Amino acid sequence: MFENRRGSIEPTAPASTYYTTGRNSPRNRASTNTRSGSISAGRRHNGLNNGTIPRRASYEDKGKHRRFLIDVESTLAHILEQEDTDGDFQITINDLGPKTLSLGTADSGGYKRFQIRGNYMLSNLLQELAMAKDFGRKYVVLDEDRLNENPVNRLSRMIHHIFWNGLTRCIDGDGLEVICSDPKNRSNDVAPRIYVPYDEHEIYDYYQNVAKEKSHLNLDVQYLPKDITPEYVKSINDKPGILALAMNKVKDKNGNTTFKGVPFVVPGGRFNEMYGWDSYFESLGLMADGYIDLARGMAENFAYEIKHYGKILNANRSYYLSRSQPPFLTDLAIKIYEKLNPATEEENKAWLREILKSAIKEYHTVWMSEPRLDKKTMLSRYRPEGLGIPPETEASHFDHIINKFAQKHGLTIPEFNEKYNDGVIKEPELDEYFLHDRAVRESGHDTTYRFEGVCANLATVDLNALLYKYETDIADCIRDFLDDDLEDFDGNKQSASEWSERASRRRERVNKYLWNEEENLYFDYDTVKEKMTTYESATAYWMMWAGCASADQASRLAKSLYKFEVRGGLVSGTERSRGHITLDRPNRQWDFPFGWAPHQIMAWQGFENYGMSDIASRLAYRFLYTITKSFVDFNGVVPEKFDVVNLSHQVQVEYGNVGVDFKFVPREGFGWMNASFQVGLTHLKVNARRALGTCTDPDLLFKKMLEYENSKLSASEQQEAMLRRRMSTIAARRITRGGDDRSVVTKINTDDIMRQSVAVPKSSEILDTFFSMADDSFGNEDAKLVPIPNTDVDALQVPSLFGEPLPEISTTESEKDPQDAYTESTETLQVPSFPK
Numbered sequence: 072m073f074e075n076r077r078g079s080i081e082p083t084a085p086a087s088t089y090y091t092t093g094r095n096s097p098r099n100r101a102s103t104n105t106r107s108g109s110i111s112a113g114r115r116h117n118g119l120n121n122g123t124i125p126r127r128a129s130y131e132d133k134g135k136h137r138r139f140l141i142d143v144e145s146t147l148a149h150i151l152e153q154e155d156t157d158g159d160f161q162i163t164i165n166d167l168g169p170k171t172l173s174l175g176t177a178d179s180g181g182y183k184r185f186q187i188r189g190n191y192m193l194s195n196l197l198q199e200l201a202m203a204k205d206f207g208r209k210y211v212v213l214d215e216d217r218l219n220e221n222p223v224n225r226l227s228r229m230i231h232h233i234f235w236n237g238l239t240r241c242i243d244g245d246g247l248e249v250i251c252s253d254p255k256n257r258s259n260d261v262a263p264r265i266y267v268p269y270d271e272h273e274i275y276d277y278y279q280n281v282a283k284e285k286s287h288l289n290l291d292v293q294y295l296p297k298d299i300t301p302e303y304v305k306s307i308n309d310k311p312g313i314l315a316l317a318m319n320k321v322k323d324k325n326g327n328t329t330f331k332g333v334p335f336v337v338p339g340g341r342f343n344e345m346y347g348w349d350s351y352f353e354s355l356g357l358m359a360d361g362y363i364d365l366a367r368g369m370a371e372n373f374a375y376e377i378k379h380y381g382k383i384l385n386a387n388r389s390y391y392l393s394r395s396q397p398p399f400l401t402d403l404a405i406k407i408y409e410k411l412n413p414a415t416e417e418e419n420k421a422w423l424r425e426i427l428k429s430a431i432k433e434y435h436t437v438w439m440s441e442p443r444l445d446k447k448t449m450l451s452r453y454r455p456e457g458l459g460i461p462p463e464t465e466a467s468h469f470d471h472i473i474n475k476f477a478q479k480h481g482l483t484i485p486e487f488n489e490k491y492n493d494g495v496i497k498e499p500e501l502d503e504y505f506l507h508d509r510a511v512r513e514s515g516h517d518t519t520y521r522f523e524g525v526c527a528n529l530a531t532v533d534l535n536a537l538l539y540k541y542e543t544d545i546a547d548c549i550r551d552f553l554d555d556d557l558e559d560f561d562g563n564k565q566s567a568s569e570w571s572e573r574a575s576r577r578r579e580r581v582n583k584y585l586w587n588e589e590e591n592l593y594f595d596y597d598t599v600k601e602k603m604t605t606y607e608s609a610t611a612y613w614m615m616w617a618g619c620a621s622a623d624q625a626s627r628l629a630k631s632l633y634k635f636e637v638r639g640g641l642v643s644g645t646e647r648s649r650g651h652i653t654l655d656r657p658n659r660q661w662d663f664p665f666g667w668a669p670h671q672i673m674a675w676q677g678f679e680n681y682g683m684s685d686i687a688s689r690l691a692y693r694f695l696y697t698i699t700k701s702f703v704d705f706n707g708v709v710p711e712k713f714d715v716v717n718l719s720h721q722v723q724v725e726y727g728n729v730g731v732d733f734k735f736v737p738r739e740g741f742g743w744m745n746a747s748f749q750v751g752l753t754h755l756k757v758n759a760r761r762a763l764g765t766c767t768d769p770d771l772l773f774k775k776m777l778e779y780e781n782s783k784l785s786a787s788e789q790q791e792a793m794l795r796r797r798m799s800t801i802a803a804r805r806i807t808r809g810g811d812d813r814s815v816v817t818k819i820n821t822d823d824i825m826r827q828s829v830a831v832p833k834s835s836e837i838l839d840t841f842f843s844m845a846d847d848s849f850g851n852e853d854a855k856l857v858p859i860p861n862t863d864v865d866a867l868q869v870p871s872l873f874g875e876p877l878p879e880i881s882t883t884e885s886e887k888d889p890q891d892a893y894t895e896s897t898e899t900l901q902v903p904s905f906p907k
């Protein structure tokens with residue numbers, strides 16, 4: 072599959088193929104370890120040439136596909152010593168090395184040398200060497216195309232071939248050791264433990280057998296009680312464990328019946344369990360990558376959770392037993408069903424029925440029952456049961472809240488926590504605080520000033536959008552897929568019209584309580600104060616995702632986009648809503664200036680649903696730019712969260728940032744971020760994908776389009792939009808060297824990117840089709856906008872995007888690398904213009 076026509080391996084094949092096949096096959100030793108030339112990086116001598124002093128390295132022809140002959144171990148040591156100046160085993164733009172390294176070419180047996188340059192190529196070299204080592208390679212022949220690969224292709228390839236695999240878990244004999252590890256466990260009891268539902272006897276026996284057979288695991292297998300009460304959940308906080316999920320009966324190699332866990336994907340890092348809403352977004356990414364069975368397994372695990380734990384869990388760890396997370400099961404089920412093999416249609420329908428029955432049970436018992444249902448508005452709230460302080464947070468997470476109570480009782484914070492959790496000390500004010508805190512965690516938005524001290528009382532926009540989607544999805548499925556044949560678990564026939572009726576009643580209530588005509592936005596409703604709240608949240612766009620907004624509401628929501636749209640994507644909420652941040656009022660990760668993958672994905676789909684794909688595409692571009700830029704500048708990182716104003720993952724906020732702590736090469740990314748990248752690419756046309764490959768700043772790319780949209784705003788809205796964009800620019804400048812805004816744009820060797828692009832349309836075609844807008848004229852202003860920085864080595868050259876020839880470099884300067892062209896060029900970026 073990865074062989075080209077001449078039978079050699081594609082330079083961009085997955086590492087598992089590239090480092091085990093063809094010239095890098097373990098059998099093909101002649102090509103990689105019998106050379107007498109110098110093959111280690113930047114060294115005259117190494118162990119390979121038996122002490123022969125190599126002649127002075129000369130440089131290879133430019134422009135051809137180079138391959139390097141590399142001694143893995145010594146090159147790895149050398150590159151780290153020279154380039155990893157902060158000692159974190161990554162090569163990033165924070166490192167102060169020379170950012171250049173010479174490698175011997177394979178064609179010359181290592182004598183002729185070529186200089187690789189720039190953070191991106193060097194960090195790719197580091198990553199490739201680490202992967203080559205994984206496959207036992209001591210020497211490799213490495214294609215240059217692997218080092219300067221288009222970052223969009225490279226990241227997408229890594230997600231597809233490496234990250235999903237790194238995040239996949241299974242709860243059975245083979246997978247227990249990995250899934251039982253829990254970095255959040257701060258109790259004294261870290262023994263691996265699994266909790267099994269009270270009536271799952273075969274499964275319980277299976278795990279007991281595993282515990283016996285794999286005694287080194289020291290596995291503790293426990294039954295859960297029939298009634299899982301808040302008191303019980305609190306009582307096992309000091310004995311945390313994984314919760315069993317779905318298993319299939321299979322035959323082992325001796326023909327005996329045994330069990331195999333249904334696999335699932337975890338978010339990554341400290342989140343080593345299957346989460347509720349993360350799983351939905353991860354499944355979208357998995358499906359974009361063709362991993363339908365894995366997505367299907369996630370849905371089946373949700374059904375198992377509903378059956379045995381009464382709800383889709385926040386995640387399947389014991390301390391999450393009493394709360395859920397935003398519900399997405401019906402949409403997930405439909406998306407999977409649509410991808411199943413049509414040849415097995417009857418089976419597919421049976422599968423869809425089972426999953427929908429679970430969703431119907433969840434709908435009635437979790438979301439449409441008290442306490443989550445507010446009987447007055449008949450809208451739903453996040454309002455889980457629970458007792459005490461959530462044990463899975465960072466140790467000091469609640470200190471600022473607890474402090475005054477601890478002082479009142481003359482106790483230290485840990486002493487107070489213990490007495491409060493044991494019920495020895497009663498503090499109703501704290502009980503109220505934790506009621507809302509649990510609701511915040513159930514909402515998935517932990518934490519934000521939108522919800523602090525009030526969440527359990529709010530009929531939120533997000534939850535009611537999701538439930539509207541449940542109602543319309545179930546109606547559609549009964550009508551369109553299931554031949555009017557669906558019952559719930561109690562045998563009650565379900566009718567499409569009843570579900571449609573539920574949806575239209577909800578839409579009426581949403582319009583009455585949550586829609587604000589003056590603000591052109593949906594807001595949460597406080598069911599206790601009986602009043603609409605004022606926090607502006609990006610979840611307003613979920614109503615477009617769910618199809619609950621009318622065409623008029625959708626166009627008004629589009630008009631409000633300027634409140635949330637910043638350089639790197641959509642912010643979670645507006646700065647005005649978040650309010651001032653001080654030492655006593657620290658920032659929260661689900662507030663401005665942070666932008667999260669689920670918010671982006673929901674908005675993209677929302678705009679698509681209402682025929683505004685140009686906006687979906689622009690928003691997708693912004694977020695994918697943020698991801699790509701960090702990937703390029705920070706050794707392939709794909710972090711959990713971003714500050715989308717500053718375009719940075721190096722954030723000072725709750726829980727730090729998952730996905731940033733790796734050595735040499737990232738192996739997981741972060742679940743829903745991986746998904747957002749793969750899904751986001753489906754919203755980009757070929758020209759936007761190419762622009763992304765060269766890390767073209769979205770504000771330059773979309774300048775005309777934004778001007779056109781802003782022209783539709785009122786004077787005061789325009790003023791606000793202008794300020795917002797200005798702030799974003801100023802914030803971005805703050806974090807860049809020398810205050811140069813343009814240095815946030817990354818340096819990429821565009822020549823290579825262009826060379827690697829497949830079926831690249833001609834520039835005129837690209838301009839003609841750019842976001843379906845026909846005007847290909849360029850304003851003078853655009854030209855003024857983009858002088859190329861050439862003073863800062865790391866500053867980036869914004870190259871010609873649309874296929875114009877790149878500047879020639881002088882052939883007399885034979886020792887120069889083609890990449891130098893980009894620090895000397897005065898090329899300007901060409902930005903398409905949009906109709907006025």
Ligand SMILES: OC[C@H]1O[C@H](O[C@H]2O[C@H](CO)[C@@H](O)[C@H](O)[C@H]2O)[C@H](O)[C@@H](O)[C@@H]1O
Nearest residue numbers: 338342346349385463464512515516517
């Ligand atoms: O451990 C602290 C909190 O961590 C989780 O929340 C965050 O990560 C989740 C997994 O990616 C994500 O679903 C959630 O939206 C994030 O805020 C957990 O869900 C919380 O319950 C927990 O207290």
